[in-house]
Amino acid sequence: MNVKIVDTTLRDGEQQAGIALGAGDKVKIARLLDSAKIYQIEAGIPAMGGEEKKSVEKMMALNLRSKISTWNRMNLKDIEQSIQCKPDIIHISVPASDIQIRCKLKKNRTWVIETMKRCINYARESGAEVTVGLEDASRADLKFVLQLISAAFLEGVERIRYADTVGILHRKRTFAEISSIKARTDIALEIHAHNDLGMAVSNSISAVKAGAEFVDCTMGGIGERAGNCDYLQFVKAAGEFLHIFDNVKEEEALEIQKEIFHIMGLH
Amino acid sequence: MNQKIIDRTLPEICERGFAGKSDLTDLCLLMKEMGIDLFEINFACLDKMVELPGNIDFIYRVESERDAELCRQYGIRECVLSEDVFLNSGLLKGLVRRQISITVEAEADTPEEVYALERLGKSKYTGAIDCIRIMGLSRCDSASWVMAAHSIGKALKTAVDICPVNRFYCATATAVEAFLEGLDSITVTFTGYGGKHGFAPLEEVLAAIEVFEGAKAGFNLRLLPQLCGLFNKMTGIAVPDNKPVLGKSIFKYESGIHADGIQKNPLTYEPFAPEMVGQQRSLTIGKHSGTGAIAQKLQIDFDPADLKTILENVRKKSIGLKRSLTDQELKEICMQVAGSLKGLQGEGGCI
Known part of the structure; x- marks a missing residue:
């Protein structure tokens, strides 16, 4: 079983109300995550401009082993900002649930599919790997989720993020959803679990058991509201249940987490 | 709702020497109003509380000969005892004579260990057991343990309660799974407090049930901030700002x-x-x-x-x-x- 960690401490983690990092701090944290042999660092949102964009450019200049990705709303202007940073991966977040599509975007499913396709093509022209995140997938119609995945796959996307944006999955349902997608597509899956009901770790484990190859985590589980899947907790649980990440030394990882928290001003 | 939620925060707090009489009583009353059905206490709790508040159901942890009589004196109708204590026939006779409902708590971490609890059926006192509490389940990461738990309940002809331990951060998931799969009761603690690795946090389990089941769950979770304050006063533990369901920054x-x-x-x-x-x-x-x-x-x-x-x-x-x-x-x-x-x-x- 080959499971890769996508660390989103610098994007979703930093979105926890009360955390704010400048370019220098983000670069220091990226170096620490790289030393922890994290596969991918979700570095931030270049569309915010200023320090945020600068931080991604600086990270790219470091030539880290970890892949650097940027997070983008589904629009060409945001993606253009990312392209200018020359990241390894451009991630496009696509609202998937009707509540997101109707209430937030005030659009319909057809518009979402067409806009997603345009955004993927535009991002792929830059030569970067493009991944698509299905925002609020856990509250979306599975048929539409599959439709989005097929459309993205046809445009050349090889990995989809299944986001439990508001943290309402439980492990039986997680297993069922990921299994259904895996049974119908050949695409690689990434689980993005939120911890609103205290089940982010167990849901991530369940997703891997169902076939997900990538797991999103943050250091200390920081993130929006009650946070994301906690990296150290996930690694420990994955060691027990999946017999993976045996090479991660808990004390070293804890030390890295402490340093990151120190930089962030968290205790 | 036929399934019961049992809280065992009180003995965990008392074991660490925290809390006075009125705080323990207030904690029970708040949790009762929130929707908790049954409160586990032990001798240390009883010693501090002196008298028990009315209209609240308690389950008493029996550890020695004196406890059966204490249950009678305090009008407690249910007790829980470890597997070791269960094997003490003298103690059991006292409980049976006083018509106290008996829950036997046995440890099992994996589905295989849950199946192995059939060993309790070999005792000549098996018929006296009303409920089996499965303590642990920390190495159960999928629903296969639920089948094992149902099977044990059927084999022993008892109700099944579970008390998940949070060793691998899946206790909430296990407790919620137990509820969704129709097991009889779930034992939890506030914030998951106590034990070596912690337990399933009461607030997460209740909120999850409310989210999945809607209003029919019938909990009053609006009292959680009050409960947080009381818990902090009793233990000195501040709930982290991003703690699921409770943290003051989650919204x-x-x-x-x-x-x-x-x-x-x-x-x-x-x-x-x-x-x-x-x-x-x-x-x-x-x-x-x-x-x-x-x-x-x-x-x-x-x-x-x-x-x-x-x-x-x-x-x-x-x-x-x-x-x-x-x-x-x-x-x-x-x-x-x-x-x-x-x-x-x-x-x-x-x-």
């Missing part, structure tokens, strides 16, 4: 994307309404804010150019301070950029 939102979504419809970025757990949402301003969020916070019509400058200054200041801005700090930035702002100081502005 603070800052990022432009979330602020926009929540303004249009809070359901876009909230798993449940903050009011369900006695909280309120609040918009904070910082590095991740957008112009829309600032306009929403200030409730004043700004010149778009000014708003852009305000946002730039907000981001700069927030990064410098490594945190969100206070209302006063935001106000100062606005004053610097746009000069005198009547609305900010009067009733029109919201800061």
Whole structure:
């Protein structure tokens, strides 16, 4: 079983109300995550401009082993900002649930599919790997989720993020959803679990058991509201249940987490 | 709801020497109002509480010969005893004679270990067991353990209670699974407090049931902030700001994307309404804010150019301070950029 960690401490983690990092701090944290042999660092949102964009450019200049990705709303202007940073991966977040599509975007499913396709093509022209995140997938119609995945796959996307944006999955349902997608597509899956009901770790484990190859985590589980899947907790649980990440030394990882928290001003 | 929620926070608190009589009673009363069915206590709790509040059902941990008589004296109708104590026939006879309902607590971490609990059926006192509590389940990561638990209940002809231990951070998932799969009861502690690795946090389990089952769950989680305060007073433990369900920052939102979504419809970025757990949402301003969020916070019509400058200054200041801005700090930035702002100081502005 080959499971890769996508660390989103610098994007979703930093979105926890009360955390704010400048370019220098983000670069220091990226170096620490790289030393922890994290596969991918979700570095931030270049569309915010200023320090945020600068931080991604600086990270790219470091030539880290970890892949650097940027997070983008589904629009060409945001993606253009990312392209200018020359990241390894451009991630496009696509609202998937009707509540997101109707209430937030005030659009319909057809518009979402067409806009997603345009955004993927535009991002792929830059030569970067493009991944698509299905925002609020856990509250979306599975048929539409599959439709989005097929459309993205046809445009050349090889990995989809299944986001439990508001943290309402439980492990039986997680297993069922990921299994259904895996049974119908050949695409690689990434689980993005939120911890609103205290089940982010167990849901991530369940997703891997169902076939997900990538797991999103943050250091200390920081993130929006009650946070994301906690990296150290996930690694420990994955060691027990999946017999993976045996090479991660808990004390070293804890030390890295402490340093990151120190930089962030968290205790 | 036929399934029971059992709380065992009290003995965990008493074991660590915290709490006085009235606090323990208040804790029970608050949790009872919230929807907890049964409260586990032990001799240490009884010793502190002196008398038990009426209209609350207790389950007493039997550890020695004196306990059966204590149950009778205090009118406690249910008891829980470890597997070792269960093998003490003298003690059992006393409980049976006094018609006290017996729960036997046995440890099992894996589905195989759950099946192995059939060993309890070999005792000549098996017929006296009313419920089997499976303690642990920390190595169970899928629903296969539920089949084992149902099978044990059937084999021993008892109800099944589970008390998941949080060793691998899946206790909430296990407890919620037990509820969804129809097991008879779940034993939890507030914030998952106690034991070597902690237990399933009561508030997470109750909130999950409410989210999955809707209003029919019938819990009153609006009392959680009060319970947090009392727990902090008793133990000195402060609940982390981002603790699921309880943390005071879980309904603070800052990022432009979330602020926009929540303004249009809070359901876009909230798993449940903050009011369900006695909280309120609040918009904070910082590095991740957008112009829309600032306009929403200030409730004043700004010149778009000014708003852009305000946002730039907000981001700069927030990064410098490594945190969100206070209302006063935001106000100062606005004053610097746009000069005198009547609305900010009067009733029109919201800061």
